[in-house]
Amino acid sequence: MKHDVLVIGGGNAALCAALMAREAGASVLLLEAAPRAWRGGNSAHTRNLRCMHDAPQDVLVEAYPEEEFWQDLLKVTSGVTDERLARIAIRASSICRGWMRRHGVNFQPPLSGTLHLARTNAFFMGGGKALVNAYYRSAEDLGVRIRYDAPVDSLELDDGRFVAARIGAERIEARACVVAAGGFESNRAWLREAWGEVNGEWPADNFLIRGTRFNQGVLLRQLIGAGADAVGDPAQAHMVAIDARAPLYDGGICTRVDCVSLGIVLNRNAERFYDEGEDFWPKRYAIWGRLVARQPGQIGYSIIDSKAVGRFMPPVFPGVKAKTLGELARGLGLDEAAMLRTVADFNAACRAGSFDHAVLDDCRTEGLTPPKTHWARPIDTAPYYGYALRPGVTFTYLGLKVDERAAVHFGGKPSRNLFAAGEVMAGNILGKGYTAGVGMSIGTAFGRIAGSAAALVAAPRARQASPHAAV
Amino acid sequence: MQPFEAQPGDARATALRADEAEVDRQMQICNACRYCEGFCAVFPAMTRRLEFGKADIHYLANLCHHCGACLHACQYAPPHEFAVNIPRAMARVRVQTYSDYAWPAALGSLYRHAGLATALASAAALTLFLVLMLMTTGGLWHAPLAGNFYAIFPHRTLALTFGAAFGFAALALAIGVTRFWRAVAPADALRAAPGAALAQATHDALRLKYLDGGHGKGCNESDDRFTLARRRFHHLTFYGFMLCLAATCVATLYHYALRLPAPYPLGSLPVLLGTAGGIGLVVGPAGLLWLNLRRDPAHGDVAQQPLERGFIALLLLVSVSGLALLAWRESGAMGLLLSIHLAAVLALFLTLPYGKFAHGVYRSAALLKWAIERREPGNPRLAED
Numbered sequence: 028m029k030h031d032v033l034v035i036g037g038g039n040a041a042l043c044a045a046l047m048a049r050e051a052g053a054s055v056l057l058l059e060a061a062p063r064a065w066r067g068g069n070s071a072h073t074r075n076l077r078c079m080h081d082a083p084q085d086v087l088v089e090a091y092p093e094e095e096f097w098q099d100l101l102k103v104t105s106g107v108t109d110e111r112l113a114r115i116a117i118r119a120s121s122i123c124r125g126w127m128r129r130h131g132v133n134f135q136p137p138l139s140g141t142l143h144l145a146r147t148n149a150f151f152m153g154g155g156k157a158l159v160n161a162y163y164r165s166a167e168d169l170g171v172r173i174r175y176d177a178p179v180d181s182l183e184l185d186d187g188r189f190v191a192a193r194i195g196a197e198r199i200e201a202r203a204c205v206v207a208a209g210g211f212e213s214n215r216a217w218l219r220e221a222w223g224e225v226n227g228e229w230p231a232d233n234f235l236i237r238g239t240r241f242n243q244g245v246l247l248r249q250l251i252g253a254g255a256d257a258v259g260d261p262a263q264a265h266m267v268a269i270d271a272r273a274p275l276y277d278g279g280i281c282t283r284v285d286c287v288s289l290g291i292v293l294n295r296n297a298e299r300f301y302d303e304g305e306d307f308w309p310k311r312y313a314i315w316g317r318l319v320a321r322q323p324g325q326i327g328y329s330i331i332d333s334k335a336v337g338r339f340m341p342p343v344f345p346g347v348k349a350k351t352l353g354e355l356a357r358g359l360g361l362d363e364a365a366m367l368r369t370v371a372d373f374n375a376a377c378r379a380g381s382f383d384h385a386v387l388d389d390c391r392t393e394g395l396t397p398p399k400t401h402w403a404r405p406i407d408t409a410p411y412y413g414y415a416l417r418p419g420v421t422f423t424y425l426g427l428k429v430d431e432r433a434a435v436h437f438g439g440k441p442s443r444n445l446f447a448a449g450e451v452m453a454g455n456i457l458g459k460g461y462t463a464g465v466g467m468s469i470g471t472a473f474g475r476i477a478g479s480a481a482a483l484v485a486a487p488r489a490r491q492a493s494p495h496a497a498v
Numbered sequence: 499m500q501p502f503e504a505q506p507g508d509a510r511a512t513a514l515r516a517d518e519a520e521v522d523r524q525m526q527i528c529n530a531c532r533y534c535e536g537f538c539a540v541f542p543a544m545t546r547r548l549e550f551g552k553a554d555i556h557y558l559a560n561l562c563h564h565c566g567a568c569l570h571a572c573q574y575a576p577p578h579e580f581a582v583n584i585p586r587a588m589a590r591v592r593v594q595t596y597s598d599y600a601w602p603a604a605l606g607s608l609y610r611h612a613g614l615a616t617a618l619a620s621a622a623a624l625t626l627f628l629v630l631m632l633m634t635t636g637g638l639w640h641a642p643l644a645g646n647f648y649a650i651f652p653h654r655t656l657a658l659t660f661g662a663a664f665g666f667a668a669l670a671l672a673i674g675v676t677r678f679w680r681a682v683a684p685a686d687a688l689r690a691a692p693g694a695a696l697a698q699a700t701h702d703a704l705r706l707k708y709l710d711g712g713h714g715k716g717c718n719e720s721d722d723r724f725t726l727a728r729r730r731f732h733h734l735t736f737y738g739f740m741l742c743l744a745a746t747c748v749a750t751l752y753h754y755a756l757r758l759p760a761p762y763p764l765g766s767l768p769v770l771l772g773t774a775g776g777i778g779l780v781v782g783p784a785g786l787l788w789l790n791l792r793r794d795p796a797h798g799d800v801a802q803q804p805l806e807r808g809f810i811a812l813l814l815l816v817s818v819s820g821l822a823l824l825a826w827r828e829s830g831a832m833g834l835l836l837s838i839h840l841a842a843v844l845a846l847f848l849t850l851p852y853g854k855f856a857h858g859v860y861r862s863a864a865l866l867k868w869a870i871e872r873r874e875p876g877n878p879r880l881a882e883d
Contacts (some may be wrong), residue, residue, distance in 0.1 A: 064576075064577050065577070071573050072573050074533055082574075091590050128545055132712040133536075133712075133715075135535075135536035135712070135713075137544070138532045138533070138536075139532060139535060139545045140545075150536075151533075152536040152537070152712055152713055153533060153534055153536065153537060153567060153568070153570075153571030154531075154534070154571055154573065155533075155573070156570075156571050156572065156573050157567075157570070157571035157719065160570060160571070160722040164722065164723060176832030207780055242514075274580075277573070277578060279531070279573050279574070280530075280531050280533070280573075281527055281530035281531040282530075282572070283530075337548060340530060341526070341529045341548050342530055343526060343527050343530040343531075344526075345526075
């Protein structure tokens with residue numbers, strides 16, 4: 028049976044596309060590479076949606092106008108963005124939540140520890156997996172056909188036009204196709220190739236993947252090989268310093284270590300390498316993955332004393348705990364003398380101030396390289412704690428170039444029936460950097476656009492017939 | 499690391515048992531994630547702590563309403579290697595709570611053999627009433643007695659037997675929950691508790707607030723769909739039970755204060771209350787049993803199914819036999835029906851403190867602690883930055 032619309036992928040963008048196409052009257056088949064238990068890709072690890080709004084809206088306080096959202100995006104991407112597409116996603120974020128609710132998504136005010144997002148981000152009750160569950164339920168109820176354990180190996184194209192998808196020997200035809208299969212961050216061989224060899228090391232070998240193991244980038248690689256236009260740098264990835272004991276895949280949110288700004292961070296040689304107190308942690312956590320990736324052995328050690336305990340989100344794994352700094356060095360496997368020297372130098376450089384973690388306070392070091400410019404207090408109160416850190420890849424930026432209809436481009440020309448949504452095209456808007464919840468804004472906006480566009484191409488008459496044709 | 503608030507009756511020094519250690523392990527993961535904060539009270543209560551001692555674990559386990567929402571929403575649920583399954587972990591600790599705090603302590607182990615205990619109590623009670631009846635009537639059938647129960651079992655015998663059984667159940671549960679309260683709450687918590695906290699705990703318990711899923715759509719049963727079915731069937735069960743209790747109390751008043759002995763006419767207050775309660779106690783437990791049989795096996799603790807289903811079956815036996823007795827009280831089967839009904843009620847009373855019923859008492863205490871705790875300042879040091 029030939030479907031109108033084939034959706035490849037099983038996360039937020041794929042589900043938004045499938046739901047919109049189905050609501051527009053198209054018959055839809057969704058292929059999720061993962062088994063049911065692992066469905067949803069990285070969306071299962073998300074927790075909120077960055078939303079534009081001009082006045083308070085249910086769970087969102089105050090206002091977050093289009094221009095402010097755009098400026099935030101411009102700042103985090105350093106201008107590596109496409110303003111037209113970005114504004115489409117921003118505007119869509121202000122009107123999509125009614126539709127999301129109708130498909131069973133529940134929103135709630137920010138979680139504890141995230142009050143700084145109360146104005147800008149609407150949180151999913153229960154997190155991204157609850158959202159994914161709701162969308163799958165709704166898709167099933169509306170008659171979207173869903174297949175799990177269905178990783179597509181390749182697409183059959185005819186001069187930029189989608190013809191069929193292949194899973195092994197099976198050939199699946201459709202009138203239009205939405206590729207929403209994520210980035211390539213789970214493909215360790217590709218990461219290795221993208222990061223290359225540095226000082227005799229292959230840094231990517233020591234990366235952990237915070238999300239799904241199913242984002243292998245199979246179609247991304249094939250499409251770029253087949254002449255699809257690409258955006259983004261393959262060596263660019265959103266990376267966070269996470270607990271070195273985190274699992275290789277799917278460690279998600281809980282593996283982050285949030286005490287960096289309260290102490291010092293050492294490398295394998297027990298030396299400091301960056302200003303731990305440069306700015307508020309939510310503004311800095313995303314640079315530490317890359318910082319650690321550049322250190323020898325791609326490992327760092329966050330060290331705090333007992334003054335810091337209780338001031339940061341509790342980490343998932345207990346730290347190495349020690350009564351003395353020497354014992355801590357031994358517990359972390361660091362050179363004891365070197366670590367004692369680094370801590371002594373740091374402690375001696377701390378200038379007394381009035382410590383306040385809620386503001387950029389005046390506790391800083393003097394005459395130390397690199398300096399610690401805020402929240403610098405001597406590491407001197409036992410017990411001491413240490414956490415080993417590794418770079419944790421959240422997602423990759425390399426993607427397929429699209430236009431405002433989410434159409435994939437070949438040699439500058441939009442495909443008639445091949446569309447892309449979600450992480451596989453987020454690089455159009457997010458060329459680098461990140462700000463909380465914007466990935467879901469892009470995935471929701473372009474998933475919905477791609478689904479509608481695919482339905483229009485595949486079953487143009489169905490649109491009027493559908494009772495569900497919704498905004 | 500120090501907890502945010504000192505826990506009196508501190509059990510932290512005590513080594514955790516396997517089921518408690520499992521809750522501790524999972525709570526450390528949840529506390530670093532917190533996505534489920536909106537579902538119920540367990541997760542906001544968790545965020546007030548950095549460590550989970552024995553007392554915290556038992557408090558949180560009893561605060562958990564076993565709705566299943568957090569399991570279906572969990573990015574760390576099996577097959578993830580973190581294997582987080584809060585509904586199951588909490589359920590296992592709850593049985594431990596009931597056993598640990600049971601009075602007399604020796605009977606605490608009955609929770610682990612709830613199916614057997616229920617069956618034995620029922621059989622013993624039934625034997626007792628049948629023997630008593632045979633001594634009076636000489637057979638299972640008798641000439642119609644116009645619904646006069648006391649022609650078979652003297653009122654005094656019944657009042658003494660059931661008064662003693664119910665009194666013992668109430669005493670045992672009161673002692674158990676008092677011990678529990680002392681372990682999980684500060685010594686002066688109750689005295690210092692604001693009236694609003696008491697009102698809120700009462701409200702949350704009577705409305706089953708935490709079976710609404712946080713979004714009002716209800717809890718999970720056989721899959722990730724939300725439904726209000728359990729909340730509604732539980733309401734029918736609980737309020738049905740309370741109406742039956744009210745019917746008994748009114749009848750007792752009639753008997754002693756108004757010198758108006760049973761049987762009461764169909765339109766009388768005791769019969770109306772009892773009939774309404776009985777219907778609730780048929781529909782409610784039947785619905786709960788239906789849901790229990792269809793529940794996602796990942797939710798619960800399979801070992802506790804006899805505890806849950808045994809209790810539900812006993813409630814059904816009470817209500818069905820009670821309604822049958824009302825229908826045929828003027829026939830020759832009254833004695834037999836009465837014996838069955840009284841045996842079911844006696845077995846229910848005897849097993850109240852050592853069966854599933856205990857969950858309501860311990861959960862109410864946990865809700866009260868939460869209502870008090872949430873009004874206290876939280877962790878002032880966790881910077882919201």
